[in-house]
Amino acid sequence: MPDTELLIQPSELKRANQELRAASTASIIEWAADRYGDQLCVATSFTDTVLVHAVTQVMPDIPVVFLHTGLHFPETLETMKKAQAAYALNLKVIHPEPNVADLWTSGVESCCEARKVLPLERGLREAGFKAWFSGVRWDDSPERANSPVVGLDSRDMVKVNPIVSWTNDEVDTYIEKHDLVSNPLLEQGYTSIGCWPCTMPALTDDDARSGRWVGASHTECGLHR
Numbered sequence: 496m497p498d499t500e501l502l503i504q505p506s507e508l509k510r511a512n513q514e515l516r517a518a519s520t521a522s523i524i525e526w527a528a529d530r531y532g533d534q535l536c537v538a539t540s541f542t543d544t545v546l547v548h549a550v551t552q553v554m555p556d557i558p559v560v561f562l563h564t565g566l567h568f569p570e571t572l573e574t575m576k577k578a579q580a581a582y583a584l585n586l587k588v589i590h591p592e593p594n595v596a597d598l599w600t601s602g603v604e605s606c607c608e609a610r611k612v613l614p615l616e617r618g619l620r621e622a623g624f625k626a627w628f629s630g631v632r633w634d635d636s637p638e639r640a641n642s643p644v645v646g647l648d649s650r651d652m653v654k655v656n657p658i659v660s661w662t663n664d665e666v667d668t669y670i671e672k673h674d675l676v677s678n679p680l681l682e683q684g685y686t687s688i689g690c691w692p693c694t695m696p697a698l699t700d701d702d703a704r705s706g707r708w709v710g711a712s713h714t715e716c717g718l719h720r
Contacts, residue, residue, distance in 0.1 A: 502625050502653050503530075508645060515644045516660075523644060523657040524553040527626060531653065536560050536587070536619070537628040541574040542688040543677040544582070545669055546630040546658055551582060559584045560618065560627070564591060564610040566690035574678045581676050589618035603693060610690070616650055626653035634663050635687070636702050663703065 503511070515523050527535055536558040537550045547559055561575055579586050595609040619627065631642045631654075648654045658666075670677055680688055684696030686703040698705040 501647070501651060503645070503647070508647070511645045512643050518644075520549050520657045520661075521553055523655065524550055524628070527628065527645075527653075527655045527657075528554050531626040534623060534625040535627065536622070536624050538562075538615070539630065540688060541571050541578060541678060543666070543670060543681065544574075544578045544675045545661075545666055546628060547578065547584065548582065548673060548675055549658060549669075550628050551584070556585050557628075558587045558622070558624075560587050560589060560615075562611055562615055563588050564690050565595075566610065566692060568678075568680060568688065568691050568694075570678055570680050571688060574676060578676045587618070587622070589614050606690075619650070619652060624652070626655060628655050628657060630658060631656045632659055632661055632666075634661070634703070636705075 511526070515526060518526075535554075537547060538560045539547050541561065550557055551559075563572075575586070578584060591610045591614045596605045631639055633640050633642060642656055642659055644656055644659055646654050646656075661669075669675070678685070678688055685694060685706060686697040687707055688694055689707055693707060695706045697703055
């Protein structure tokens, strides 16, 4: 998308981050809802349903986007089904193209590009979305510690991170308070859950994503570039 078609100008982006950095999660969601309306969706990996629950409290009918890579743990797919039933989600499942590259034949970068990045780009574009909610948090990993509340992704779509400031303890408290649906793999030490070939329990307590792509230089799948 060329600069002339940016969905938020740099000055507004800077102002939004200044105003929303200390705002409540609900206020951040309301800002995005007022700004983008039905051109807004929420993306989730169904590690838990914290983001989905928080957003749907403000926007009950918002499209909830899930990338079905074909390589998810069975527990993740079961979590998706339970969440849809529990919260009556407006669920939109995006699939990769048939016969896409696999981790063991094309490498991590190619697999993530084919099974995550390109399908999300295609799915968001075809649905006419201009902005999306993400569950990125500063506590996720050192690489995410400086993530903005509002930013532009690699597609120049607006990405809003309404729980970016939440600590791990705050996430756990929210799950318990609202008795939320969560992926059972969390109880087995999987603090960040992606595709089964490249996800294992966290290696350290201070990096929730340390169990992703172990042994590779890869730290992100590319969705949050």
